[in-house]
Amino acid sequence: MSKYLIPLTFALVLSASALELPNVLGSPPAKSKEDWIKIQRPKTLELFKNHVYGRAPLGKPTTLSFKVIEEDPKAMDGAATLRIIQISYSGPGGESGFKLITFIPNKATKPAPGYLLICNRGPENIDPTRKKKDDFWPAESIVARGYVAATFLNSELSTDKDLNFNNGAHKAFDNYHGERPGDAWATIAAWAWGASRALDYFQTDPAIDASKFAVVGHPRGGKTALWAGATDERFALTISNNSGCTGAALARRKTGERVARINKSFPHWFCGNYQNCDGKQNELPIDQHQLVALMAPRAVYVASASKDDWADPEGEFLAAAYAGPVYELFGLKGLETMEMPTPNQPIQLGHIGYHLRTGKHDLSQYDWEQYLNFGDKHLKN
Numbered sequence: 233m234s235k236y237l238i239p240l241t242f243a244l245v246l247s248a249s250a251l252e253l254p255n256v257l258g259s260p261p262a263k264s265k266e267d268w269i270k271i272q273r274p275k276t277l278e279l280f281k282n283h284v285y286g287r288a289p290l291g292k293p294t295t296l297s298f299k300v301i302e303e304d305p306k307a308m309d310g311a312a313t314l315r316i317i318q319i320s321y322s323g324p325g326g327e328s329g330f331k332l333i334t335f336i337p338n339k340a341t342k343p344a345p346g347y348l349l350i351c352n353r354g355p356e357n358i359d360p361t362r363k364k365k366d367d368f369w370p371a372e373s374i375v376a377r378g379y380v381a382a383t384f385l386n387s388e389l390s391t392d393k394d395l396n397f398n399n400g401a402h403k404a405f406d407n408y409h410g411e412r413p414g415d416a417w418a419t420i421a422a423w424a425w426g427a428s429r430a431l432d433y434f435q436t437d438p439a440i441d442a443s444k445f446a447v448v449g450h451p452r453g454g455k456t457a458l459w460a461g462a463t464d465e466r467f468a469l470t471i472s473n474n475s476g477c478t479g480a481a482l483a484r485r486k487t488g489e490r491v492a493r494i495n496k497s498f499p500h501w502f503c504g505n506y507q508n509c510d511g512k513q514n515e516l517p518i519d520q521h522q523l524v525a526l527m528a529p530r531a532v533y534v535a536s537a538s539k540d541d542w543a544d545p546e547g548e549f550l551a552a553a554y555a556g557p558v559y560e561l562f563g564l565k566g567l568e569t570m571e572m573p574t575p576n577q578p579i580q581l582g583h584i585g586y587h588l589r590t591g592k593h594d595l596s597q598y599d600w601e602q603y604l605n606f607g608d609k610h611l612k613n
Contacts, residue, residue: 251484256525256557265561279518285459286417286503288425289405295322298433312375319429323404330388332430333360335371335381336439345444345611346380350453358383367597377604380440389426390419395500414505424460431466444468444611450595455479462526469531469610471603473595476543480534480551482520483513488544521554529562531610533585538575540593552586559583578602
């Protein structure tokens, strides 16, 4: 067996057979945090860009602008100030943009930390008037805990059905002059790019502490949150909810949704090179525990649901557990266990958090309560 592979066995026998995963510390393994920061983290990030998510053509565009288009200082019965910001940008393909909804707690005595939800559902789930409320985004609960509640619709960055990448950020910046490269950014990467542009805005608002912001997402939004946290180290906390295949779940387990299936169902989510990996998960030089590890030394939280077999809860847990050695390089604790917890028994002692919620595939009030509890430890110090 190669010294760069880790044999996996589990206390609860989550898998009957042992897996072999690429060493989370890289090849050759990082022996110090300096090794990780200067050598292995950049190498690991580059592997994910090349094989899975693609590379964005640019970071913060010079044409980026912000405009408050709606403001209510007495929103939520006076508990918050609502600001809706139009974030605009332009590129070779024209102009585009998206709306960012923010509720800032009025009781805050200093710039407030916050949670940015990447919304993959319809606008009714993030209604800024709060006439319609949904556990998917419990903005009132977030504000009551002293946090900014922020969100945007991912479809305004790139629609979820555009196989030609001819709208939003793709239309503005794709300038390939012919065949699309195999490592060109796709839809997940465009959504993650949008999360970073929201963070650019937060840095301009004196009421917001942009250095203490979490990025949150559910299924495809969870995949996006992980990629946003990996590519933008300004996010202090990354939260993946039921993200499954090519999110937090280990591809090599081949349990639940698999690479070939996700590429067939959603060929626009990942870069063209990923299409070559159908049924060949074991040949990839990376797996999802390495994606989770890219958040180090920042905090990261992975969550599953007991009835969400399609997302492979065991695979999500194991990815979080096997990211631990990278955190140890920084003198920080990960999950500190290889034993998957029983439902509704969250693990939140270190810089990696995890819980298995009772129930189906969803983002619920219980999930948010755990994320806010974890945030109290990592965003308010």
